[in-house]
Amino acid sequence: MAQLLLGKNVADAINTDLRRRTAALREKGTVPTLAIVRLGDDPSDESYLRGARKRGQEVGVEVRLLQLPEGTQLSQLLRSLDDLNADDAVHGVLLLRPLPAALREHTNTICDRLSPRKDVDGMTAASAAGVFTGSAEVGFPPCTATACMEILDYYGIDCRGKSAVVIGRSQVVGKPAAMLLLGRDATVTVCHTKTPNTAALCRQADIILTAAGVLNSLTGDFVRPGQVVIDVAINYDAGKVTARGVGGIAGDACFQEVEPIVAAITPVPGGVGSVTTSVLMKHVVEAAEK
Amino acid sequence: MAQLLLGKNVADAINTDLRRRTAALREKGTVPTLAIVRLGDDPSDESYLRGARKRGQEVGVEVRLLQLPEGTQLSQLLRSLDDLNADDAVHGVLLLRPLPAALREHTNTICDRLSPRKDVDGMTAASAAGVFTGSAEVGFPPCTATACMEILDYYGIDCRGKSAVVIGRSQVVGKPAAMLLLGRDATVTVCHTKTPNTAALCRQADIILTAAGVLNSLTGDFVRPGQVVIDVAINYDAGKVTARGVGGIAGDACFQEVEPIVAAITPVPGGVGSVTTSVLMKHVVEAAEK
Numbered sequence: 001m002a003q004l005l006l007g008k009n010v011a012d013a014i015n016t017d018l019r020r021r022t023a024a025l026r027e028k029g030t031v032p033t034l035a036i037v038r039l040g041d042d043p044s045d046e047s048y049l050r051g052a053r054k055r056g057q058e059v060g061v062e063v064r065l066l067q068l069p070e071g072t073q074l075s076q077l078l079r080s081l082d083d084l085n086a087d088d089a090v091h092g093v094l095l096l097r098p099l100p101a102a103l104r105e106h107t108n109t110i111c112d113r114l115s116p117r118k119d120v121d122g123m124t125a126a127s128a129a130g131v132f133t134g135s136a137e138v139g140f141p142p143c144t145a146t147a148c149m150e151i152l153d154y155y156g157i158d159c160r161g162k163s164a165v166v167i168g169r170s171q172v173v174g175k176p177a178a179m180l181l182l183g184r185d186a187t188v189t190v191c192h193t194k195t196p197n198t199a200a201l202c203r204q205a206d207i208i209l210t211a212a213g214v215l216n217s218l219t220g221d222f223v224r225p226g227q228v229v230i231d232v233a234i235n236y237d238a239g240k241v242t243a244r245g246v247g248g249i250a251g252d253a254c255f256q257e258v259e260p261i262v263a264a265i266t267p268v269p270g271g272v273g274s275v276t277t278s279v280l281m282k283h284v285v286e287a288a289e290k
Numbered sequence: 291m292a293q294l295l296l297g298k299n300v301a302d303a304i305n306t307d308l309r310r311r312t313a314a315l316r317e318k319g320t321v322p323t324l325a326i327v328r329l330g331d332d333p334s335d336e337s338y339l340r341g342a343r344k345r346g347q348e349v350g351v352e353v354r355l356l357q358l359p360e361g362t363q364l365s366q367l368l369r370s371l372d373d374l375n376a377d378d379a380v381h382g383v384l385l386l387r388p389l390p391a392a393l394r395e396h397t398n399t400i401c402d403r404l405s406p407r408k409d410v411d412g413m414t415a416a417s418a419a420g421v422f423t424g425s426a427e428v429g430f431p432p433c434t435a436t437a438c439m440e441i442l443d444y445y446g447i448d449c450r451g452k453s454a455v456v457i458g459r460s461q462v463v464g465k466p467a468a469m470l471l472l473g474r475d476a477t478v479t480v481c482h483t484k485t486p487n488t489a490a491l492c493r494q495a496d497i498i499l500t501a502a503g504v505l506n507s508l509t510g511d512f513v514r515p516g517q518v519v520i521d522v523a524i525n526y527d528a529g530k531v532t533a534r535g536v537g538g539i540a541g542d543a544c545f546q547e548v549e550p551i552v553a554a555i556t557p558v559p560g561g562v563g564s565v566t567t568s569v570l571m572k573h574v575v576e577a578a579e580k
Contacts, residue, residue, distance in 0.1 A: 108425070108427065125415070125416055125419035125423075125428075126415055126419070128418075128419040128422050128423055129415035129416070129418040129419040129422065130415075131422070132421070132422035132465065132469075133415075133418055133461055133465075135398070137398065138415075160484055161484050161485070161486050163487075169472055171423055175422065175423075175469075175472075179465075182459055182465075182480055182482075185482075185484040187479065187480065187481050187482070187484070187485040187487075187491070188479065188480050189477065189478065189479040189480075190468075190472055190477065190478050191477050192472075192475075192477070194450055194475040194477070195451070195477040196451050196477075197453075197477075
């Protein structure tokens with residue numbers, strides 16, 4: 001039976017630290033502030049927004065919503081970002097993505113318009129360069145990748161000299177997580193859809209970080225005793241039985257197969273996802289402190 | 291007996307292509323031009339400069355030297371870079387590093403002052419972000435990492451679905467090479483000084499790219515039949531017997547042990563190092579074409 005790496009404990013520890021830091025900032029007249037930019041009214045944003053507002057209130061970060069219409073023109077959106085860049089009362093900016101279809105081809109231009117100083121979810125090229133080079137000078141790594149490291153840190157899992165397999169090479173999770181693990185002196189292997197032997201590679205690893213986004217893709221034959229599994233994926237499992245009925249979110253790991261074998265695993269829900277909003281707030285507070 | 295992956299053949303193919311492209315550019319009135327910025331007179335720059343000039347002449351790229359004194363102030367160097375950024379006749383800029391000791395702490399500021407459009411050796415944050423995200427929109431990957439890919443391409447070594455081990459995690463070779471291999475659908479493992487089992491990991495790999503910079507560090511027990519070894523290192527071997535006498539450059543691979551076992555290997559000298567200047571010129575020509 002594995003140790004459950006509960007995100008709540010990690011988030012609580014971060015939040016406690018943040019309350020102290022935001023109190024200190026407010027004493028000096030600075031109200032750490034996050035602006036969330038939302039285009040259109042995709043209902044899937046709602047729960048994220050609610051979560052961010054609640055977390056902000058908990059830790060003393062003001063959360064503002066800049067709601068723009070679905071049909072916002074590129075030039076209007078860029079102007080809004082310029083305004084947020086210039087607004088000294090705003091320390092962090094989160095742009096909800098994916099963008100509406102009409103703007104999607106301009107994603108790079110849009111993301112890069114944001115000042116790296118306010119880029120609390122690592123969407124600018126400067127933040128990408130910072131993660132890649134391991135320098136924390138400007139920008140921030142994406143919150144989800146950072147949340148994985150916060151979990152490892154909180155539970156005292158030392159990466160130095162360990163082997164880590166990252167499944168997935170996305171720009172928001174797989175690649176930055178690989179760089180952060182490398183920065184912690186792990187030997188890192190990045191697997192992806194073209195990897196023919198992911199299961200065998202995983203069995204050799206000390207730490208498995210899976211971000212494939214494929215339900216039940218990490219089965220019992222990917223793991224062995226003693227391993228740590230960080231399950232970053234948030235998949236919908238139509239057959240999952242929960243207290244609220246049938247259907248719910250689940251990770252990549254086939255939990256009933258993997259959990260009895262490994263040493264430790266993050267549950268989904270209740271694992272990495274529970275930490276990301278606290279990391280977001282931490283980045284805002286860091287930006288405000290700078 | 292391994293196939294020798296000779297850099298000269300690769301460079302010749304690149305150069306032939308470049309001569310055609312520079313001729314086309316010159317016909318349209320554009321003389322593709324590289325400015326090399328050198329501070330001080332470290333004699334180890336001399337052979338590099340000679341090589342770059344010769345290669346430039348061969349392929350139709352003009353090479354200008356901007357020689358600055360060893361004691362150049364930060365502000366002066368930044369102004370020089372601004373001038374080169376503004377000079378439409380200059381398409382690529384190479385800043386010889388390491389910088390003099392007094393400027394070294396400002397390396398990031400200095401590197402980032404260069405326009406990413408002219409950053410033909412991948413020293414700006416924008417280039418780093420481009421390599422990391424796999425987008426070729428702006429900037430260039432470092433020439434040495436690119437040279438490794440040119441060798442794989444020239445000799446028809448397909449990376450897709452193969453496993454690659456990169457030894458070294460430097461910003462100029464290890465990390466960018468890992469990203470370029472990942473972009474070619476290899477499954478990539480990055481080993482470094484904190485990796486306890488590099489030899490075992492190497493034996494499992496299809497492709498080994500070694501950039502440790504440690505003479506004879508890749509011994510016979512790192513390899514097995516069928517592998518491809520790309521040796522990026524340029525080490526001095528005091529005991530090496532060459533046609534010119536005793537002492538010469540050598541790679542990480544203990545050549546007499548490794549070469550009889552593997553399928554293919556780049557010699558040192560005559561491997562990766564022979565391709566980098568052609569890659570540099572290719573980047574200048576690409577910058578001029580844009």
